Amino acid sequence: MEIIDGGVTSPRGFKAAGVHSGVKYRSLDLGMLYSEVPARAFVGYTSNKVKSAPVQVMMSENSPFLQAIVINSGNANALTGRRGIEDAITMKKVAASELKLDPKTVGVMSTGLIGRFMDMHKVKYGISKAARELTSGREADAFLAEAVMTTDTIKKEVAVRIRLTDGTLATIAALSKGSGMIAPHMKVLHGTTLCMVTTDAVLSEKFAKTWGEILDDSMNMVTIDGDQSTNDTCALLANGKAGGKCADDDPIFIQALQKVMTDIARKIAIDGEGATKLIEVQVQGAETKEQARSAAMTILNSPLVKSAIFGSDPNYGRIMMALGNSDCKFRIEDVRLTIKGGDMEVPILDSGAPVFQEERSVEVVRMAMDNKEVTIIVDLGAGSASAVGWGCDLTYDYVRVNAEYAS
Amino acid sequence: MEIIDGGVTSPRGFKAAGVHSGVKYRSLDLGMLYSEVPARAFVGYTSNKVKSAPVQVMMSENSPFLQAIVINSGNANALTGRRGIEDAITMKKVAASELKLDPKTVGVMSTGLIGRFMDMHKVKYGISKAARELTSGREADAFLAEAVMTTDTIKKEVAVRIRLTDGTLATIAALSKGSGMIAPHMKVLHGTTLCMVTTDAVLSEKFAKTWGEILDDSMNMVTIDGDQSTNDTCALLANGKAGGKCADDDPIFIQALQKVMTDIARKIAIDGEGATKLIEVQVQGAETKEQARSAAMTILNSPLVKSAIFGSDPNYGRIMMALGNSDCKFRIEDVRLTIKGGDMEVPILDSGAPVFQEERSVEVVRMAMDNKEVTIIVDLGAGSASAVGWGCDLTYDYVRVNAEYAS
Numbered sequence: 001m002e003i004i005d006g007g008v009t010s011p012r013g014f015k016a017a018g019v020h021s022g023v024k025y026r027s028l029d030l031g032m033l034y035s036e037v038p039a040r041a042f043v044g045y046t047s048n049k050v051k052s053a054p055v056q057v058m059m060s061e062n063s064p065f066l067q068a069i070v071i072n073s074g075n076a077n078a079l080t081g082r083r084g085i086e087d088a089i090t091m092k093k094v095a096a097s098e099l100k101l102d103p104k105t106v107g108v109m110s111t112g113l114i115g116r117f118m119d120m121h122k123v124k125y126g127i128s129k130a131a132r133e134l135t136s137g138r139e140a141d142a143f144l145a146e147a148v149m150t151t152d153t154i155k156k157e158v159a160v161r162i163r164l165t166d167g168t169l170a171t172i173a174a175l176s177k178g179s180g181m182i183a184p185h186m187k188v189l190h191g192t193t194l195c196m197v198t199t200d201a202v203l204s205e206k207f208a209k210t211w212g213e214i215l216d217d218s219m220n221m222v223t224i225d226g227d228q229s230t231n232d233t234c235a236l237l238a239n240g241k242a243g244g245k246c247a248d249d250d251p252i253f254i255q256a257l258q259k260v261m262t263d264i265a266r267k268i269a270i271d272g273e274g275a276t277k278l279i280e281v282q283v284q285g286a287e288t289k290e291q292a293r294s295a296a297m298t299i300l301n302s303p304l305v306k307s308a309i310f311g312s313d314p315n316y317g318r319i320m321m322a323l324g325n326s327d328c329k330f331r332i333e334d335v336r337l338t339i340k341g342g343d344m345e346v347p348i349l350d351s352g353a354p355v356f357q358e359e360r361s362v363e364v365v366r367m368a369m370d371n372k373e374v375t376i377i378v379d380l381g382a383g384s385a386s387a388v389g390w391g392c393d394l395t396y397d398y399v400r401v402n403a404e405y406a407s
Numbered sequence: 408m409e410i411i412d413g414g415v416t417s418p419r420g421f422k423a424a425g426v427h428s429g430v431k432y433r434s435l436d437l438g439m440l441y442s443e444v445p446a447r448a449f450v451g452y453t454s455n456k457v458k459s460a461p462v463q464v465m466m467s468e469n470s471p472f473l474q475a476i477v478i479n480s481g482n483a484n485a486l487t488g489r490r491g492i493e494d495a496i497t498m499k500k501v502a503a504s505e506l507k508l509d510p511k512t513v514g515v516m517s518t519g520l521i522g523r524f525m526d527m528h529k530v531k532y533g534i535s536k537a538a539r540e541l542t543s544g545r546e547a548d549a550f551l552a553e554a555v556m557t558t559d560t561i562k563k564e565v566a567v568r569i570r571l572t573d574g575t576l577a578t579i580a581a582l583s584k585g586s587g588m589i590a591p592h593m594k595v596l597h598g599t600t601l602c603m604v605t606t607d608a609v610l611s612e613k614f615a616k617t618w619g620e621i622l623d624d625s626m627n628m629v630t631i632d633g634d635q636s637t638n639d640t641c642a643l644l645a646n647g648k649a650g651g652k653c654a655d656d657d658p659i660f661i662q663a664l665q666k667v668m669t670d671i672a673r674k675i676a677i678d679g680e681g682a683t684k685l686i687e688v689q690v691q692g693a694e695t696k697e698q699a700r701s702a703a704m705t706i707l708n709s710p711l712v713k714s715a716i717f718g719s720d721p722n723y724g725r726i727m728m729a730l731g732n733s734d735c736k737f738r739i740e741d742v743r744l745t746i747k748g749g750d751m752e753v754p755i756l757d758s759g760a761p762v763f764q765e766e767r768s769v770e771v772v773r774m775a776m777d778n779k780e781v782t783i784i785v786d787l788g789a790g791s792a793s794a795v796g797w798g799c800d801l802t803y804d805y806v807r808v809n810a811e812y813a814s
Contacts, residue, residue, distance in 0.1 A: 048728065048731040048732050049730075049731040049732070049733075049736075049737070050727050050728060050730060050731030050739060051731075076724070078724060078728075079724050079727050079739075079756075079759070079760060079761060080759075080760050081740075081758055081759040081760030082758075082759075082760075083760065084760065113722070113724065114722070114724020114725065114727065114728060115722075115723060115724035115727070115760070115761040116761070116764055117760075117764055225709075225710045225711060226633075226708070226709075226710065227709050227710065227711050227725075227728060227729065227732065228728075228731075228732050229728065230724075230727075230728050230731060301633070302632075302633075302634050303632045303633065303634065303710065303801075303805070303809070304632060304634050304809055307805070307806050307809035307810045308809060308810065310806065310810045311809070311810025311811050313809075313810055313811055315520070315521070315522075316522060317483070317485065317486050317520065317521020317522035317637075318521065318634075320457050320486050320521065320522070320637075321455065321457060321485075321521060321634060321635075321636065321637050322634065323456075323457060324455040324456040324457030324458075324635075324637060325455050325456070325634065325635050326456075329456075330456070332457060332486075333488075349486075351488055351489075352486070352487075352488040352489075353486060353487050353488030353489075353490065353491070353522070353524075354486060354522040354523070357523055357524055394710075394806060394809075395806060396803050396806050396807075398710070398714070398806075399714050399717065399801060399802060399803050399805075399806060400803075402710070402711055402714035402715060402718070402720075402801075403714045403715065403717045403718025403720055404718050404720055
């Protein structure tokens with residue numbers, strides 16, 4: 001597997017564009033992804049009961065093939081009633097007309113403020129402009145990546161090139177936005193993370209199950225704030241332009257896609273609103289995978305754990321408090337807790353009580369926490385299931401960003 | 408019902424003390440509550456799977472009568488293994504010996520840092536001192552209230568006097584601490600909120616069910632951070648000194664106790680770590696009470712909702728996002744959302760979309776949010792069940808307090 005400097009247009013046959021439509025004051029706010037041929041589409045959507053208009057429209061159509069996706073930032077088109085649905089349908093229609101496609105093969109995604117109607121005059125103008133500017137290459141990737149950003153501070157792209165088992169050279173690339181309102185729990189029908197994954201490998205409809213499993217271990221294990229968005233959508237488009245055999249069960253392909261999605265998940269966590277640190281929680285020795293997931297997510301969502309890590313405050317009791325509130329089963333005497341940071345790996349618990357009791361020895365924990373990436377390893381000693389999740393610290397800047405978002 | 412300037416020693420036969428034992432550097436850190444006669448005890452404990460040593464000890468004894476409670480702040484005696492259990496038992500024994508009681512009739516509670524062993528030398532000294540200083544009156548109430556505080560900034564006391572149905576004059580009083588790690592879900596066997604409620608009314612063991620229901624509607628509907636403590640304990644002591652008939656089913660008594668517990672719950676929310684505003688969420692028209700509770704708590708726990716209210720940022724879409732992540736059922740078209748603050752009451756939703764779309768009209772929402780107390784009213788239009796919960800905003804000070812707690 002070769003990690004390449006690439007983006008969503010690196011796989012053969014994909015083009016992209018990002019333009020300024022005027023929904024936002026200044027920055028790019030409307031993007032488009034296009035495949036020269038219809039691509040098999042696997043799409044995961046938010047499980048929030050309040051779903052944005054674009055999510056509702058895409059879920060009801062459930063198209064097995066997509067050839068383009070139109071996406072805007074600045075307005076989530078959520079909580080917009082019947083008018084919002086009409087606007088999402090119009091976005092598809094206008095894009096389809098510009099690209100000479102069947103509207104059913106055009107996907108739509110939105111992100112931004114909830115509860116405001118779209119300014120369709122601007123959006124229509126943007127779609128026409130984007131359709132004319134579709135092209136391949138790193139500049140096109142960058143324009144699309146920028147057009148989908150809201151409070152994001154970094155572009156989130158990953159691309160890998162692989163030689164499949166049958167000898168075919170294929171590429172997988174992913175682009176995601178997402179910085180706040182991030183706790184996706186996306187379920188595949190056929191995460192407001194909006195995520196587009198492109199590949200030129202050949203996939204059949206049967207790949208949906210594997211895609212769901214990969215999402216569960218990657219995007220669905222990221223949490224910034226525990227707040228699942230109304231708009232989460234993650235679309236994998238496979239246009240088959242690489243040729244070769246169907247890669248559904250090719251371990252090389254699956255492993256490469258897992259790598260791409262895990263990297264994207266980590267990038268989302270690193271760029272959490274106001275975040276200064278990435279927190280990775282590894283849960284081992286759980287009775288079931290579901291319990292391991294619950295333990296990881298409960299620790300990652302605890303504001304007390306998150307703010308302690310922000311301050312490198314060695315208050316590890318909070319990690320155990322959070323663990324105790326999760327849905328996992330364990331005997332406290334069997335639990336092993338380790339905190340890793342930089343080149344330090346500090347064991348915390350012994351037989352249900354912390355190893356460190358003295359101020360001086362607690363300093364070791366503080367030193368491990370005082371790193372850009374802090375890893376919490378919990379071994380429950382109850383079974384053999386495991387899970388890994390990603391989150392970030394809770395900072396002054398998180399509060400600042402979210403106390404004045406709509407203003 | 409008369410609200411009086413009183414505390415836990417206002418009901419007849421109760422005494423209290425609060426002293427400095429040295430667990431904390433400077434402030435009062437050890438308290439004691441005492442009843443002249445054994446009092447029927449109804450105790451609710453945390454449902455966190457990681458339970459502090461005092462909680463484990465009290466749950467295993469499950470004493471139907473208590474005559475004293477010893478309580479310390481500065482150290483939670485949680486995550487302290489076998490040694491912690493022994494220390495909690497020692498606290499009971501020392502207090503029993505000083506007061507000449509059976510250790511089974513002495514309760515124990517702790518709050519403070521998790522994961523450090525108790526300095527029992529200091530604690531024993533404090534218990535002896537407190538036992539000698541037991542007395543009644545507002546000064547005693549105040550010393551005990553101060554001894555249980557951690558990050559609390561205000562004392563949380565409520566007292567009412569009532570004339571029961573049989574003519575008996577009875578008093579109910581409550582004292583609570585709790586500012587962070589607050590999302591109690593306390594279950595009665597016979598909410599680290601530590602809460603002591605005293606009354607001189609006569610109660611039988613059958614009152615446990617009613618007490619559980621009152622806890623569910625008061626303490627268990629408060630959330631500061633969604634993090635349920637390892638130490639939550641809420642004890643109601645009824646010593647019967649007022650005489651008269653058993654008040655188990657007396658609506659006057661039940662209503663007065665509800666009032667006391669609701670007031671205490673609100674005080675905890677107002678004094679949430681770093682809080683500048685009280686948020687009350689009223690959910691109406693739910694299918695079931697459980698769904699109404701879930702809706703209220705999910706909204707109150709959303710960091711995006713909490714930080715928007717801190718900044719008076721009219722981002723009401725976040726309230727609906729949170730509602731959509733709760734366990735309650737509704738059709739978005741049927742939901743009515745209202746935000747109240749000061750003397751303003753602003754309707755938000757109409758047929759699934761916000762009433763306000765223009766910047767100028769959104770200003771009305773900002774004005775309502777710019778108050779010390781903000782009420783969010785959600786009518787789901789799905790049934791007739793309801794629930795009320797309390798929380799607070801998420802502020803810079805919350806982050807500050809919790810980034811340097813152990814330091």
